[in-house]
Amino acid sequence: MRRKEKRLLQFAGLLIAALLFLPNVGLWSLYRDRVFENSPEIVEGPGGIPQIQGVNVRPQKDAQVGRDGMRRKDWHDYEAIRRDAARSGNGEQGKPFPLTDTDRVDQAYRENGFNIYVSDRISLNRSVADIRHPNCKQKLYGEKLPNTSIIIPFHNEGWSSLLRTVHSVLNRSPPELIAEVILVDDFSDKEHLKGSLEEYMVRLPKVRILRTKKREGLIRTRLLGAAAANGEVITFLDSHCEANINWLPPLLDRIADNRKSIVCPMIDVIDHDNFGYETQAGDAMRGAFDWEMYYKRIPIPSELTKDDSSEPFESPVMAGGLFAVDRKWFWELGGYDTGLEIWGGEQYEISFKVWMCGGRMEDIPCSRVGHIYRKYVPYKVPGGVSLARVFTFGWREDIRVGGPMHTKKVCFDAISHNSPVTLYDCHGLKGNQLWRYRKDKSLYHPISNSCIDSNPTERKVFMNTCDPSVPSQQWLFEKTNTTILETFNRNSN
Structure with a gap:
């Protein structure tokens, strides 16, 4: 009798515990997720992969519904990040290449304005350091983002610098977000940019090459690429860039939120001598101009950062070379003025039109792209020698x-x-x-x-x-x- 009573009491206890515990399983799961997500026990391991007590954890990739009802997800490619973190060699992790006096000869700079000898000795798939704000690694972006056509105009660009641009874009972008990569050749006369380039790009099915019939200059070359684009968004890049980790979703997310936004990544500096990758002086700053219309970078007012320097912020004008825009909105604005030559001034034209037509100009700190600032500009000028001036x-x-x-x-x-x-x-x-x-x-x-x-x-x-x-x-x-x-x-x- 006592044995039966004991069993009944045990069963009753289990039943009571189940009635008390099961309805709260969901609450416990929510509490557990929040506690572990913010727990100091979670640290960043190699390649930005979170670790708990030394064990690699793959972050949740499933979409989450926010308070606004939007479904957002983590767009990071952690496998690619892990592979990049394991790379070593010349220029890997964006480190400067060790230069010798021979590497600095003038001939190395003559055709490109940067040291092409060093560029040729660095992998086309080299890794770069993730120098984003720590908050960027935790951000979620829309589960369904518009795709984009990447437009890269070039004129007599170096082989390795051009290919490194293309590879970095393809390697560090979610494939479903890249509609195509359009290389627009502005009447280059270098042999390596003719048949050899065509043969190389055959292995990259998303890449196609357009060519002008005469020297057009940067703006008309961009317009040719934009007119041929099929993507929902147009993203313009220069031909000597390197996209950083998860650079694309932060840009497309802002355009998905407001199609009249033109968004720009943070432009990092790739040294023209040793190809070291680092931030610009002062890092995130707003674009502006003085009374003589020269482009300036000025500090961001504290009211725009909202105590979080990883958040997008408005900027009066863009730097001009790297930005994304809704394709239909770009043409609604009238595109670029076709009378603009070579480069310079186009960033003001497009920026002013955006503000006058009810749009927004934003810089996105969680999107970073490195850019080589040339030692000098080696361009040939359409229409004659540029000395025919005052x-x-x-x-x-x-x-x-x-x-x-x-x-x-x-x-x-x-x-x-x-x-x-x-x-x-x-x-x-x-x-x-x-x-x-x-x-x-x-x-x-x-x-x-x-x-x-x-x-x-x-x-x-x-x-x-x-x-x-x-x-x-x-x-x-x-x-x-x-x-x-x-x-x-x-x-x-």
Whole structure:
């Protein structure tokens, strides 16, 4: 009898426990998830993979419903992150390549404005460091995002830098979000960008190549790519970039939320010498411009960050080269002005139209793309040599573009003998920008001990050994002030 009573009591206890416990299983699961999600016991392991007491945990990839009723998910590709974290070698993890004096020869920079010798010695699939704000690793984005056409215009781009751009985009983007990658060749004359490029891209089915029939410049080349695009969103990139981890979903998520948003990634710096990958000085800052319409980067007001520097923020204007926009909205804005040449100024045109037409311009800190800022711009200029302009001889003994009342902040710049003559930001320190206008009508560069020469056939302006008998070194100006020239040349003899 006692044994039966004991069993009845045990059964009754189990029944009571079940009645009390089972209705709260869901609450316990919710509590457990929240506690573990925020627990200090969860730490970040190699490649950004969360660990609990040394055990790798694959984060939840299933969509979650937010308070707004939207389904969001984690778009990270953790397997790709793990593979990248295990890579080692030249330039891997975005580390600088160890340079020797041989690596720094001028020839390495001449055709691209960056050290192509170093670029060629770094993997086309190299890994980069995840330098995002820690909060970015926890963010969820819409379960259903629009797809995009990636448009990459190029002109005489280096082989390895162009291919590294394409590979980084394909390797670090969810495949279902990439409708296509469109390479638009602006009349390149380098052999490696013809048949060899066509043959290489056959193995990448999402990549196609368009070519202009004459030199068009950046803007008309972009427009050609945009007109051919099939994706719901157009994403413009330069031809020497490297996409960082999970760069694309944060951009597309903002456009899915508001189709009239133009969104820009944080533009990181890839060093033109050693290809080290790092943030810009000051990192996240807003785009702006001064009274002379020169692009500036300014601090973000505290009211826009909302105590979280990983959140998107509005910006008056974009930097211009890297951004995403709803394809239909881009054409509703009228696209770009087709009269714009080469590059420069287009970011103001598109930015102003966006604000005037009820759109938004945003920078997205959780989206990062590295970009090579060239040592100098090696472009050939459509329509002729760029010296057919108005010039001013500055008091710093430099040569500036524009008349005396409207000079621009760019100067003639040359780095060495036989290097191209380019326009670069005036720094006022003489050096590479120090010039003399000699009595033999040549423009002399004391640093390289050479003169400006030209090749009209190839439309090139470059430094060469001074020779008064060479017609291509004789520079005549329609209007000159001899008094200013005498002062400018006071030390030329």
